[in-house]
Amino acid sequence: xxxxxxxxxxxxxxxxxxxxxxxxxxxxxxxxxxxxxxxxxxxxxxxxxxxxxxxxxxxxxxxxxxxxxxxxxxxxxxxxxxxxxxxxxxxxxxxxxxxxxxxxxxxxxxxxxxxxxxxxxxxxxxxxxxxxxxxxxxxxxxxxxxxxxxxxxxxxxxxxxxxxxxxxxxxxxxxxxxxxxxxxxxxxxxxxxxxxxxxxxxxxxxxxxxxxxxxxxxxxxxxxxxxxxxxxxxxxxxxxxxxxxxxxxxxxxxxxxxxxxxxxxxxxxxxxxxxxxxxxxxxxxxxxxxxxxxxxxxxxxxxxx
Amino acid sequence: xxxxxxxxxxxxxxxxxxxxxxxxxxxxxxxxxxxxxxxxxxxxxxxxxxxxxxxxxxxxxxxxxxxxxxxxxxxxxxxxxxxxxxxxxxxxxxxxxxxxxxxxxxxxxxxxxxxxxxxxxxxxxxxxxxxxxxxxxxxxxxxxxxxxxxxxxxxxxxxxxxxxxxxxxxxxxxxxxxxxxxxxxxxxxxxxxxxxxxxxxxxxxxxxxxxxxxxxxxxxxxxxxxxxxxxxxxxxxxxxxxxxxxxxxxxxxxxxxxxxxxxxxxxxxxxxxxxxxxxxxxxxxxxxxxxxxxxxxxxxxxxxxxxxxxxxxxxxxxxxxxxxxxxxxxxxxxxxxxxxxxxxxxxxxxxxxxxxxxxxxxxxxxxxxxxxxxxxxxxxxxxxxxxxxxxxxxxxxxxxxxxxxxxxxxxxxxxxxxxxxxxxxxxxxxxxxxxxxxxxxxxxxxxxxxxxxxxxxxxxxxxxxxxxxxxxxxxxxxxxxxxxxxxxxxxxxxxxxxxxxxxxxxxxxxxxxx
Numbered sequence: 045x046x047x048x049x050x051x052x053x054x055x056x057x058x059x060x061x062x063x064x065x066x067x068x069x070x071x072x073x074x075x076x077x078x079x080x081x082x083x084x085x086x087x088x089x090x091x092x093x094x095x096x097x098x099x100x101x102x103x104x105x106x107x108x109x110x111x112x113x114x115x116x117x118x119x120x121x122x123x124x125x126x127x128x129x130x131x132x133x134x135x136x137x138x139x140x141x142x143x144x145x146x147x148x149x150x151x152x153x154x155x156x157x158x159x160x161x162x163x164x165x166x167x168x169x170x171x172x173x174x175x176x177x178x179x180x181x182x183x184x185x186x187x188x189x190x191x192x193x194x195x196x197x198x199x200x201x202x203x204x205x206x207x208x209x210x211x212x213x214x215x216x217x218x219x220x221x222x223x224x225x226x227x228x229x230x231x232x233x234x235x236x237x238x239x240x241x242x243x244x245x246x247x248x249x250x251x252x253x254x255x256x257x258x259x260x261x262x263x264x265x266x267x268x269x270x271x272x273x274x275x276x277x278x279x280x281x282x283x284x285x286x287x288x289x290x291x292x293x294x295x296x297x298x299x300x301x302x303x304x305x306x307x308x309x310x311x312x313x314x315x316x317x318x319x320x321x322x323x324x325x326x327x328x329x330x331x332x333x334x335x336x337x338x339x340x341x342x343x344x345x346x347x348x349x
Numbered sequence: 350x351x352x353x354x355x356x357x358x359x360x361x362x363x364x365x366x367x368x369x370x371x372x373x374x375x376x377x378x379x380x381x382x383x384x385x386x387x388x389x390x391x392x393x394x395x396x397x398x399x400x401x402x403x404x405x406x407x408x409x410x411x412x413x414x415x416x417x418x419x420x421x422x423x424x425x426x427x428x429x430x431x432x433x434x435x436x437x438x439x440x441x442x443x444x445x446x447x448x449x450x451x452x453x454x455x456x457x458x459x460x461x462x463x464x465x466x467x468x469x470x471x472x473x474x475x476x477x478x479x480x481x482x483x484x485x486x487x488x489x490x491x492x493x494x495x496x497x498x499x500x501x502x503x504x505x506x507x508x509x510x511x512x513x514x515x516x517x518x519x520x521x522x523x524x525x526x527x528x529x530x531x532x533x534x535x536x537x538x539x540x541x542x543x544x545x546x547x548x549x550x551x552x553x554x555x556x557x558x559x560x561x562x563x564x565x566x567x568x569x570x571x572x573x574x575x576x577x578x579x580x581x582x583x584x585x586x587x588x589x590x591x592x593x594x595x596x597x598x599x600x601x602x603x604x605x606x607x608x609x610x611x612x613x614x615x616x617x618x619x620x621x622x623x624x625x626x627x628x629x630x631x632x633x634x635x636x637x638x639x640x641x642x643x644x645x646x647x648x649x650x651x652x653x654x655x656x657x658x659x660x661x662x663x664x665x666x667x668x669x670x671x672x673x674x675x676x677x678x679x680x681x682x683x684x685x686x687x688x689x690x691x692x693x694x695x696x697x698x699x700x701x702x703x704x705x706x707x708x709x710x711x712x713x714x715x716x717x718x719x720x721x722x723x724x725x726x727x728x729x730x731x732x733x734x735x736x737x738x739x740x741x742x743x744x745x746x747x748x749x750x751x752x753x754x755x756x757x758x759x760x761x762x763x764x765x766x767x768x769x770x771x772x773x774x775x776x777x778x779x780x781x782x783x784x785x786x787x788x789x790x791x792x793x794x795x796x797x798x799x800x801x802x803x804x805x806x807x808x809x810x811x812x813x814x815x816x817x818x819x820x821x822x823x824x825x826x827x828x829x830x831x832x833x834x835x836x837x838x839x840x841x842x843x844x845x846x847x848x849x850x851x852x853x854x855x856x857x858x859x860x861x862x863x
Contacts, residue, residue: 075758075781170362178458193580218370221370221371222405224363224368224370225370225372226376226405226409227363227372228361228364228371229373229376229408230374231361231362231363231364232361232364236362238362259363263362264362264366285588297445298445298448301409306377306410306482307410307479307480307481307482309409309410309449309452309481310409310445310448310452311409311449311451312402312405312443312448312449313405313443313445314443314445328369331369333366333367334367334368334370
């Protein structure tokens with residue numbers, strides 16, 4: 045990838061470099077569909093940019109990595125700008141130091157693609173209220189990852205749910221899609237009333253909490269949450285009058301699907317990479333009503349049993 | 350476009366129309382594949398099944414039964430599938446996905462007229478219903494020459510394989526060619542119709558499964574800026590091209606006597622034309638789409654002078670893309686006197702208010718300049734130019750090109766000022782690369798179509814009415830060609846015979862170089 049280093053620069057210089065590098069590459073047709081802003085620290089920047097590059101194969105985007113450095117001293121903006129080789133769009137990794145770290149939106153705003161949607165992703169720690177964050181406020185989609193925070197692991201999801209605003213989403217929810225798809229199709233095939241449910245997962249697993257909340261919300265039953273060694277969610281059981289519908293995945297890869305009056309069958313249920321989760325997340329940028337309802341339920345104080 | 354799955358007994362509380370993350374997974378079912386050893390099965394169907402499983406779209410317990418004249422056990426068949434998946438699947442090979450599929454492979458050896466084999470097939474399917482929970486839902490995929498469709502259909506019926514009980518379903522999937530003229534298409538349909546109800550016959554035209562083809566509908570009907578121009582007031586003519594750079598390869602047995610028009614125009618190009626030219630359907634329900642396509646095909650007419658408005662050719666030996674290649678008549682298995690065309694072009698008119706006076710030029714051929722499929726909507730010139738004649742010398746017609754493959758996308762060609770002091774206007778291209786955008790999630794056409802078969806979702810499959818209408822359009826051309834002359838030779842690696850250029854020149858037009 046041709047990377048151009050811009051030291052002590054400004055947004056307009058970065059924007060000019062985007063245009064120059066595009067012209068240098070012979071003005072390749074770029075159907076960039078959105079701007080993706082990644083707010084990350086130095087240590088996690090590389091892996092986050094890699095995941096974004098993989099996701100960019102599906103969603104050509106202008107990807108702006110923003111590293112908020114030390115807030116002391118004179119304000120400095122440094123950037124690496126590039127296009128091509130593995131990226132379907134344009135990319136800039138922008139490092140901020142000094143006072144400008146308090147005003148990152150002033151750097152990012154001029155670099156947003158005209159009219160196209162904006163998504164912000166915090167790969168690790170996220171603001172307590174993403175919608176009120178200066179960068180989060182620029183975006184239609186705010187992606188957090190409660191399973192990947194470095195502090196307050198046990199409460200991260202609940203506080204994100206409490207701060208839920210239209211457009212917020214969490215990769216802990218995205219991780220559930222294959223489980224939810226399988227459970228929904230299980231009930232397509234067994235259209236019977238579910239009288240109770242169990243979700244088993246490792247101890248701190250935001251996805252399992254969301255899954256339990258989703259099942260409670262949709263099925264109007266109590267859901268028992270049990271703890272296992274993991275990895276991730278290991279088993280979901282739906283109780284029906286005909287017997288249990290059970291999906292057990294002890295190894296994080298291959299699950300066994302059991303349902304009343306049917307033989308047990310294996311089904312692939314792999315835990316997905318972050319890049320795949322990100323790609324799914326960027327596929328739709330309107331409000332996820334089902335997540336909204338699930339987050340609301342989870343944010344409510346637990347009902348008495 | 351896809352309605353929620355039918356839930357006759359009780360609404361599924363886990364389904365919510367707002368919940369668009371959840372894909373539709375096919376219900377319990379299996380696929381019986383006839384013609385296991387053919388290219389179609391190994392290169393397309395088997396890899397597509399794996400890819401579907403890998404994307405989590407096949408139900409637990411999905412089973413695949415192979416049927417062929419081979420002395421194989423289940424494991425031998427599994428090995429064939431394994432090899433084909435490894436070589437041709439689009440997505441990464443994963444052990445856990447293979448495990449999910451592998452337990453459901455069965456093989457039934459036998460001929461198509463072998464009663465014992467079909468009895469065994471019935472037992473196999475019953476066994477799968479027991480141990481894999483396929484619940485009596487099975488699709489029969491006939492990846493075999495059409496000459497055998499009738500035999501297999503009869504056998505399936507005689508051995509009770511088409512009987513369903515309650516909610517279970519049986520479907521049949523066939524591939525082109527759907528006959529070689531109107532009469533044979535009707536005959537073929539009659540053979541299947543007696544065995545399978547029309548809504549359970551799925552005719553695969555893999556072109557219709559392509560994302561870009563479906564995008565034609567999105568481009569036309571989801572936007573407001575194209576539709577006002579989409580008529581004879583603004584459109585000069587439409588060119589639909591499907592060009593291949595390869596020769597007939599190993600398909601001599603199939604190709605000789607069939608030719609380019611039957612092979613491509615009758616199905617792919619006329620379907621493309623229908624989607625480009627039809628009126629807006631009332632909804633995207635299969636029935637509504639079919640009605641509009643059918644209406645369009647029914648209003649297609651041929652010009653009176655077929656000698657002046659059609660062209661056909663045969664490729665000669667020569668150089669194609671830096672490779673020395675044989676001519677059609679020197680290909681293995683082709684009669685030296687063959688009059689089968691490898692290039693065909695036709696002029697069609699649409700007799701309705703929208704398109705009256707706008708010719709549609711359809712062309713297809715082998716050993717042409719490059720591999721490309723596209724629809725070019727060529728607009729009329731501006732009625733008045735305030736610029737001097739020299740200024741617009743290099744300005745031709747505005748064109749909107751829908752690139753179907755490869756390099757899927759859309760090109761808009763229009764005039765723009767050349768930088769400088771003089772006013773000089775030249776054609777420029779604006780490209781939208783659809784392929785570059787959504788590639789990762791864009792499934793192979795076969796994946797989409799096989800999933801639609803298993804879901805019972807038929808909008809992308811032509812019904813026999815459409816097939817018959819297409820033959821009705823093409824039959825007079827084929828008869829004319831039969832009676833008069835023979836194909837004109839053209840050099841390999843070029844854009845077809847001179848008569849094709851002359852055909853457009855008569856109308857004062859030229860073919861676009863795609």
